[in-house]
Amino acid sequence: xxxxxxxxxxxxxxxxxxxxxxxxxxxxxxxxxxxxxxxxxxxxxxxxxxxxxxxxxxxxxxxxxxxxxxxxxxxxxxxxxxxxxxxxxxxxxxxxxxxxxxxxxxxxxxxxxxxxxxxxxxxxxxxxxxxxxxxxxxxxxxxxxxxxxxxxxxxxxxxxxxxxxxxxxxxxxxxxxxxxxxxxxxxxxxxxxxxxxxxxxxxxxxxxxxxxxxxxxxxxxxxxxxxxxxxxxxxxxxxxxxxxxxxxxxxxxxxxxxxxxxxxxxxxxxxxxxxxxxxxxxxxxxxxxxxxxxxxxxxxxxxxxxxxxxxxxxxxxxxxxxxxxxxxxxxxxxxxxxxxxxxxxxxxx
Amino acid sequence: xxxxxxxxxxxxxxxxxxxxxxxxxxxxxxxxxxxxxxxxxxxxxxxxxxxxxxxxxxxxxxxxxxxxxxxxxxxxxxxxxxxxxxxxxxxxxxxxxxxxxxxxxxxxxxxxxxxxxxxxxxxxxxxxxxxxxxxxxxxxxxxxxxxxxxxxxxxxxxxxxxxxxxxxxxxxxxxxxxxxxxxxxxxxxxxxxxxxxxxxxxxxxxxxxxxxxxxxxxxxxxxxxxxxxxxxxxxxxxxxxxxxxxxxxxxxxxxxxxxxxxxxxxxxxxxxxxxxxxxxxxxxxxxxxxxxxxxxxxxxxxxxxxxxxxxxxxxxxxxxxxxxxxxxxxxxxxxxxxxxxxxxxxxxxxxxxxx
Numbered sequence: 019x020x021x022x023x024x025x026x027x028x029x030x031x032x033x034x035x036x037x038x039x040x041x042x043x044x045x046x047x048x049x050x051x052x053x054x055x056x057x058x059x060x061x062x063x064x065x066x067x068x069x070x071x072x073x074x075x076x077x078x079x080x081x082x083x084x085x086x087x088x089x090x091x092x093x094x095x096x097x098x099x100x101x102x103x104x105x106x107x108x109x110x111x112x113x114x115x116x117x118x119x120x121x122x123x124x125x126x127x128x129x130x131x132x133x134x135x136x137x138x139x140x141x142x143x144x145x146x147x148x149x150x151x152x153x154x155x156x157x158x159x160x161x162x163x164x165x166x167x168x169x170x171x172x173x174x175x176x177x178x179x180x181x182x183x184x185x186x187x188x189x190x191x192x193x194x195x196x197x198x199x200x201x202x203x204x205x206x207x208x209x210x211x212x213x214x215x216x217x218x219x220x221x222x223x224x225x226x227x228x229x230x231x232x233x234x235x236x237x238x239x240x241x242x243x244x245x246x247x248x249x250x251x252x253x254x255x256x257x258x259x260x261x262x263x264x265x266x267x268x269x270x271x272x273x274x275x276x277x278x279x280x281x282x283x284x285x286x287x288x289x290x291x292x293x294x295x296x297x298x299x300x301x302x303x304x305x306x307x308x309x310x311x312x313x314x315x316x317x318x319x320x321x322x323x324x325x326x327x328x329x330x331x332x333x334x335x336x337x338x339x340x341x342x343x344x345x346x347x348x349x350x351x352x353x354x355x356x357x358x359x360x361x362x363x364x365x366x367x
Numbered sequence: 368x369x370x371x372x373x374x375x376x377x378x379x380x381x382x383x384x385x386x387x388x389x390x391x392x393x394x395x396x397x398x399x400x401x402x403x404x405x406x407x408x409x410x411x412x413x414x415x416x417x418x419x420x421x422x423x424x425x426x427x428x429x430x431x432x433x434x435x436x437x438x439x440x441x442x443x444x445x446x447x448x449x450x451x452x453x454x455x456x457x458x459x460x461x462x463x464x465x466x467x468x469x470x471x472x473x474x475x476x477x478x479x480x481x482x483x484x485x486x487x488x489x490x491x492x493x494x495x496x497x498x499x500x501x502x503x504x505x506x507x508x509x510x511x512x513x514x515x516x517x518x519x520x521x522x523x524x525x526x527x528x529x530x531x532x533x534x535x536x537x538x539x540x541x542x543x544x545x546x547x548x549x550x551x552x553x554x555x556x557x558x559x560x561x562x563x564x565x566x567x568x569x570x571x572x573x574x575x576x577x578x579x580x581x582x583x584x585x586x587x588x589x590x591x592x593x594x595x596x597x598x599x600x601x602x603x604x605x606x607x608x609x610x611x612x613x614x615x616x617x618x619x620x621x622x623x624x625x626x627x628x629x630x631x632x633x634x635x636x637x638x639x640x641x642x643x644x645x646x647x648x649x650x651x652x653x654x655x656x657x658x659x660x661x662x663x664x665x666x667x668x669x670x671x672x673x674x675x676x677x678x679x680x681x682x683x684x685x686x687x688x689x690x691x692x693x694x695x696x697x698x699x700x701x702x703x704x705x706x707x708x709x710x711x712x713x714x715x716x717x718x719x720x721x722x
Contacts, residue, residue, distance in 0.1 A: 037567075037600055037603045037604045037607065037614060037616070038567055038568075040603045040604075041595055041598055041600070041603060042568070042569075067639075068426075071426060071427075071639060072426075075426075075427065075430035075431065090634065091633065091634045091635075093633050094629075094631075094632075094633025094634025094635075095633075095634055095639075097626065097629065097630050097633065098634065098637050098638065098639040098640050099639050099640070100561060100640075101554070101557065101561060101630075101637075101639075101640035102557065102640040102643035102644070103557075103560075103561040103564075103570075103571045104557040104560050104561060104571040104572055104643075105557065105643040105644065105646070105647050106643070109570060199456070202456065202457065202458075202459040205459050206455060206456060206458040206459055209458075211393065212392075212396065212397065213397070214397075215458075216458045216459040240396055240397075245392055245396070248392045248395045248396060249392045249395075252392065258389060259391055259392060261392070271456060274452065275449045275453050276449075277449075278446065278448050278449025279449025279450055279453065282453050282456075283453065284422075284426060284450075284453040284454050284456075285453050285454070285455075285456035285457040288457035288460040288461070289460065291460070292460050
């Protein structure tokens with residue numbers, strides 16, 4: 019033990035260098051560059067973590083920050099991801115309930131808030147989630163004033179509006195995940211009926227992410243062959259093939275998955291990673307996402323609805339002008355009215 | 368006049384076609400070419416158990432595009448169906464065109480790889496070895512069904528205590544030992560490499576270090592082999608991993624052992640890291656890579672171990688399963704630790720009934 023003590027004293031002598039010092043000679047000066055493609059995920063529930071994992075597995079960010087109010091859960095999730103570092107290409111994963119950890123994010127994905135119970139509609143969640151957002155959004159913008167925000171929490175269209183108001187960001191920097199997921203489900207289900215892959219079926223679901231979403235049947239096509247030309251009744255009640263049922267299945271699918279497993283997360287996580295890819299890689303791909311639609315299609319209110327948007331590193335670079343039937347425009351207006359009906363009653367934005 | 372009749376005739380014919388013969392959109396749009404039944408899958412993966420670990424494995428495998436078909440099995444039917452639907456809804460973003468699920472194992476037929484995550488998991492503070500008998504009983508139902516429908520598969524056992532349950536699976540399956548592996552210390556080694564690399568300011572993949580033996584409290588960090596760019600750390604610091612080490616590198620291994628307990632305490636379970644590590648193994652097996660991984664394999668006859676136990680050693684994995692095992696140069700102390708793990712595990716195994 020004396021020998022041990024002696025050895026320990028000797029080691030305090032500056033000549034004894036650590037393994038690190040012996041192994042590695044620094045070259046670049048110690049300050050490391052700030053991240054260029056940092057993504058923050060707010061909320062580490064099932065949806066937040068599905069977004070995080072999908073983004074990590076697609077190698078989309080060089081730094082990932084997680085924020086939540088539940089500190090134990092947050093730390094546990096961060097550790098579990100860090101333990102997978104060997105298999106990932108995202109070298110820095112951080113987490114804290116303090117938003118300083120989110121500084122310099124390019125993209126912030128907001129999944130925080132309460133979720134639908136079985137049978138509950140998304141619109142029912144509004145006021146509770148508005149209150150949560152009042153504590154979140156200003157903090158996000160404080161630390162990442164140049165970021166783009168993707169809102170995922172439901173009801174997404176209303177909460178995207180709320181986020182836009184609370185953030186003070188220009189409207190091209192605040193998007194809602196919107197009907198990106200509805201369209202993905204639609205394309206999957208339609209493609210299944212035709213025996214092809216979802217990516218080969220072109221179809222857009224726009225408007226509200228929810229019960230009143232609008233399937234644009236007039237645009238549905240495979241390899242440019244327009245389905246409505248093949249079947250003019252498509253999407254109507256008169257249609258013998260009842261294609262309309264497929265859109266109904268899209269609307270019902272979230273309720274069904276919630277009924278079966280308690281929540282949905284994988285599909286929404288994958289769809290958020292898809293949007294993230296377009297933004298972070300400056301791709302200018304077109305996605306149906308929730309954006310500010312005032313002054314389009316005769317809508318006079320500041321509501322957010324999903325339209326096909328060109329997404330790149332500036333956020334919503336532009337919006338595609340859809341050719342919609344009068345009925346489809348009517349449905350969009352109806353969604354807008356429903357949403358404005360809720361928004362005008364929200365307090366303190 | 369004739370032209371009018373002609374047009375009327377065409378209109379009538381279209382009407383007949385539309386209403387009576389009723390060619391569907393599908394028929395109008397698509398003309399089949401290939402005939403015969405659809406091709407069987409070549410790279411099918413089954414995941415048994417759709418809890419947090421099973422789904423993390425499934426999603427990691429899907430996002431790494433390793434399978435052309437994914438099957439999920441569980442006993443809880445609603446949850447199973449819900450998980451399958453949630454994955455299917457993401458089809459647009461994936462390259463795995465067929466995702467199926469059923470409580471009946473026929474859905475798993477022709478799998479190349481079967482990942483078993485079923486069973487009960489550790490409660491806070493509970494050791495993995497405590498889960499044994501409960502999980503053995505579950506495996507008695509699962510394993511024969513797996514082999515029945517995929518007699519040529521490779522089974523990756525993940526459920527804990529993984530080394531014992533890999534042994535159990537091997538016994539129940541009747542498969543040759545090179546086709547039954549345990550996820551073993553693949554995860555421990557990944558955690559070790561992350562923690563060590565973090566201290567050195569480099570990426571995990573640039574830190575070489577192996578943890579072998581039991582996946583659990585008695586895992587063995589092979590300090591004598593730890594290196595960066597071939598520079599052996601023990602040569603730089605001969606006390607590394609001992610209690611005399613001023614830098615206390617041993618603490619890093621202790622953190623690896625504790626990390627599962629810590630994550631469970633914080634979030635209730637672990638899933639992401641194990642899911643990623645299983646996808647890593649799947650990749651080597653599926654793509655016939657001959658990469659070396661520390662996974663649980665039958666070690667009787669090695670290092671003076673005379674019992675049929677499964678422990679983690681560095682194994683070369685390819686599409687046949689465990690192609691070979693690397694002969695480690697271990698210190699006497701490290702060999703003794705392996706032997707101690709083997710004894711602990713054999714003590715448990717010999718009391719197991721009906722396998």
